[in-house]
Amino acid sequence: MNKSSIRIGAGASYAGDRIEPAAHLAEHGSLDYLVFETLAERTIALANVEKFKNPQLGYNAMLEDRFLACLKFCSTQGVKVITNMGAANPEGALKKTVQLIHDLNLKPTKVAAVVGDDVLEYCKANLHRLKIMETGLPLSSLKGEIVSANAYLGADHMVEALEQGADIVITGRCADCSLFLAPMIYEFKWSQNDWNLLGQGQVCADMLECGANVSGGFFADPGYKDVPDLGNLGYPYIDIKPNGDCVISKVEGTGGVISPATCAEQMIYEIHDPSHYITPDVVVDFTGVELNQVGPDQVQITGGQGKERPDHLKVSIGIKEGWIGEAEITYAGLGCLARARLAEEVVRRRIEISGLQLQELRVDYIGLNSLHADASLVNPQEPYEVRVRFACRSADKSNAQKLANEVETLVGKGPCASSLPRIQVREVLAIYSALVPRDDIKVHIVYEETH
């Protein structure tokens, strides 16, 4: 018989997320499912680079600590775990997880890894046919080495793993929301073409996919939006019924707040046309969603709808695209701004004399305009101190390094009275997107059971 309601918790929303609130949620949340979402656009490309260096790695670096803190509660309480901590290496993550289950002496557990989101070879074989979404040009137009290509898989494979009895499902790249939708489809036997029900499910999943961003994280603005005990944010969970009725909440006694305002911010975060938000599982329509406070830190979510899922899946492609050099230096005291501006003049002159080959140069005055450039509000008073930041992009490492070195020589050869500069040179791992026919992506699931 189907359950009348399930509770799904969010234990992470990025690779380096806090662990102790997730463990608290696992212990005290009376959950049915705990989901760890840890992949941003670039995370998986970085993970692929790591796997290239060491084939046993390439999964989330905090998987071990996260599972050591949480799995004992999940195991004793029968909470199933779904996560994309597999990143570039779901099978490596599976092996590590099985070892941890043995080490922790947990009851027999079935672990599944969803494999097949890595479509690098497919993309390399179709460089001329596949188009880059951002530019409309074929992949072959990209200059630089392609290091990764990962498709955003949907909930279907995770549902299959749950149907096969998996207690822990580990994936690589998949749509964030799909991690939360999978248990709904599995538990309530939702038809995978009941678009309105899937749409409502995905709206509820969307509320959880950024973790504590719905429970008061990245929300506080003193005097306008106050959040109690922000330092002890509780991570959220939803209670959802087979018909899609849903209430979002968090464990009593934790910090943070859940209100229609926090939910609305989270709902609109990173969507474009709210009537047509494309996921691998359903095209979501948010325009009919209503958010109602039904208790302290409890919001009811209704009115999500959906349309048929797309035939193509988005693929995220990572490419090495040159280098970035950065250097920052601070001037303080009377006349600091004039000295900072002179520093810029000197560095520009040095670039000219040394013949540096830069693709782009950016100069920011931290404290004045570093985040919003010419759109910044003008402060009529001169600041007491100002930090100048130089950033450049170049095709090779050498020119990026030289720019940083030129800034370094400001101490001794530039205007007077500055701090020592801090410099950094790093490789650019740029991300582009392409669409690949769903049927061309071959996925399989690997299982392992502990005894």
Place this chain on the structure above:
Amino acid sequence: MQFYLRELAHARAGDKGDTCNIGVIAYQSRFYDLILKQVTPERVREHFKSLVKGEIRRYELPKVHAINLVMDNALGGGVTRSLSLDPHGKSYSALLLAMPIEVDEDNSQILLAMGRKPLP
């Protein structure tokens, strides 16, 4: 009377590639009309100056009295390539909330009673 948008609404910005979106939600439904009439793509372009180089589209979510502003070519070439200290544009919500809004007499009285200050 003019007030900053911050007195009427809250906002959060998100990113996808080189596209930034900002959800703007009225604190009270009575402010929603002011936002619809004044926070137009044209005004947003003017307010963001050189930051937004592409198209600006606006979508409405009346049930939660919100709009979603979607701005193309707004993140310095994309999160992964940008030279900005804020490549995700997460601070763009704060910039938007610094937009001046002309507020009618009734709503001005409500804001003043809440202790909100108009622009000088």
